[in-house]
Amino acid sequence: MNSLFLFAGLFTGFASETPSPPGTGIPPVLTVKAARALAPGSTVTIRAVVLNGPEMGNIRYVQDADAGLALYAQPAKTPGFGELHAGDSIQVTGQLKVYNGLTEMDPIASFHKLASGVRVRALQVPVERATEAFVEANESRLLEIKGVTRLTMPTGTVATTLAGNSNYLLNGQVGGLVRIMAASTGPEGLVDATPPTSEAFDVRGVLSQFAPSGVGGYQLMPRLATDMVRGGGLPRLTEEPVPVNVTGNGFTVVFSTLNPGDTRVRYGLDPKQLKDSQTDPTLTTRHSLPLTNLIPGTTYYVEVSSRNATGTETASPVPFITGSGKRVRLGGKN
Structure with missing residues (x-):
């Protein structure tokens, strides 16, 4: 492949082919590239990361460090297949076939999930x-x-x-x-x-x-x-952070980004010394993080940021004020 095509690979690597002990009858675990080189009708076992979920119907594409393969199954006949999503690492055994030029595994004899949340870079x-x-x-x-x-x-x-x-x-x-x-x-x-x-x-x-x-x-x-x-893949803040659900001892910080990223908040009483921080690793464009155990009626300076595989976007600290902490009774005598 021409050097203009930049492949960053997997965040977690894959081992090479894994042979089975002699006489066990267990098929060896092949790399996807090695499996693709075999003839249609061959039964193969591979380990790879799923690239998509049900948004593509009954097909799941998988990839290891060097190659990709399509898996096809009807969820009703292959329990658990329909629940596979992007980032699931699986080991799967099945038969190779070619369907309108596409090399795929169909039928699938067995599979099991090894991990989730594995990232593949394009x-x-x-x-x-x-x-x-x-x-x-x-x-x-x-x-x-x-x-x-x-x-x-x-x-x-x-x-x-x-x-x-x-x-x-x-x-x-x-x-x-x-x-x-x-x-x-x-x-x-x-x-x-x-x-x-x-x-x-x-x-x-x-x-x-x-x-x-x-x-x-x-x-x-x-x-x-x-x-x-859009935006070069960076999270790119599209809305300034605001406080919601304000109480005497805290508030929830909310903001939005153009592209998905995690949620990071640094805060403190001095905008130049933000000593406390919280992070939610979930990738999202709608960010929400509650801050608790704060001092009533006090100004806090809050800095939000979001990070994904492309980089980090950070906003300047802004002041938020906690509630007074006083309870007000509606109606009757105080």
């Missing part, structure tokens, strides 16, 4: 070179196309609202196909979402293939609305 590709990355070696891997300015419909019209089971082109490039899945719905979904039109953005997704002839047909499949990455 293969980063400038939009001018996108079609060069749409190749078999990258099938079922997570890609991030950088510097996109528009998604167009095949007719050339700029897309302003995304529809399910529809195709779009990266900057109108022939061969730079983006496919929106009908199952990606709801507040976090892509169906009915509005792609950015006034700024450059990045498009993250899994490279899939649909080609009855087995040749070409590569398509980038974003998963959720957060795969339309």
